[in-house]
Amino acid sequence: MQSQDLIPHLFRTEYSKLVAVLSKFFGLDHIEVAEDIVSETFLAAMETWPYQGIPDLPTAWLYRVAKNKTLNHLKKHQHFNKKISDGFKKSNTWIEELVVDLSEQNIRDSQLQMLFAICHPSISTESQISLALRVLCGFGIDEIADAFLTNKETINKRLFRAKEKLRTEKIQLILPSDEEIKNRMEAVLKTIYLLFNEGYYSERSETLIRKELCLEAMRLNFLLLENPLTNQHLTNALMALMCFQASRLEARVGGSGEIVLYQDQDASLWNNELISRGNYYLTKAAAWPVISVYFLEASIAYWHTIQEDSGEKWENILHLYNQLLAIAYSPIAALNRTYALAKVRGKETAIQEAEKLGLSNNHFYHMLLAELYRDQNPAKVKSHLQKALELCKTDSEKKLIEKKLSKV
């Protein structure tokens, strides 16, 4: 790996680990100090490596420099006093004894604790995602702004507000109690899934950023799977869901950035490795005797990984949507159920049920009806597509609908 690739790569993998460990070391209220030290560490690498050569163990080098910078910081600043009063007063060698624990175990624990801290209910969702991208995924401010299609100022404001909350709410970097973990898991997983969706449904046509967001979300979920306390039904179910969805990332964006709908996708572009990982986590999730929204959604996604358009497939999808809607209604699930219904009971039945949904202000509703009237009533297809075009909000959707309109 060339040094110009190596540093961004290390930044992605090591920045968040170091920030998590150092934030735990200094206390979360000093998260900025941790971030500064880690940034300086990478700066030092950039200044040294091109001239002295890349060290054999770049990660170990970074850890050593980060540790030294931490000790220097302690010597210079007022934490010094605080830490001294913690019982090191008499010793002259205390500073060498203060160990920044960069063991694998502590890195994992600190990152997991950081994840729970960031997903604290007092922090707004958009700030949670920005902060997660910054301190847990090592994204730059520019990249976050890019991912959200907004500017740096907005992201800086969000980060500032989030960090202020961390301070005012006195949020600690400790894993909540078993009971509290149970309560907070849903919020944590929701943030992870939003992060994933930010990538999956992003308006950006460049697949690279979108893919990275999805992968980062999966990496954070993986942190939860590694800890027995957080390796639960929902964690496995969400992982399965993300694996299945991510397996179609390549296939769902066309050459000019337009969305390619499931039935039009080139299945050879589906990622088989992710599909089999999804199967693995879905099976694990099924070991818990519960049904959850993530589990049902993952099961639906599973059936979608089977190419063959069998009756069994759509019967199962319909059945899963029936269950999903009964516990968590959403317009998109209602529309997807109607599509499955058309596959199982025919288009006539589906059209009748579609009309009862009360979703005529939703552009997906009109796209669905256009699909159901296809081959039967071109006039209806056209009018529904035109209505969908009026209602849709994004360029990639517009492109898709215009393409369909041109074929009528």
Added chain:
Amino acid sequence: MKEFILIFRHENATGKVSPEQMQAWMKQQMDWVGGIAAQNKFVGGTGLLFDGAKVVDHQKMVTNGPFGDIKETIGGYVIVKAENAEEAAEFAKGTPILQGEGNTVEVREIAKH
């Protein structure tokens, strides 16, 4: 929007049907529930088990029931959201329970505090 309970009344129910019938019935019932849920008008519901069912009469006498003297039994219920009882009754028409002759669905508005 108001809430209505749709109570499934079975005539001469014994709880004994073939697995195939059960499967077919369940599928239809779930499609029916899914259709209501797709309109965001499903609140909840459940079936009632026959196993170990008891009837307590006014003399506090407990009998195995609800078979015997009582012709009609309650097999389950769902709760739906609807503008009025007429809309709720429209929903009721879709349940496969009504395929059984003599079976009925009672539609009642749920009192709100």
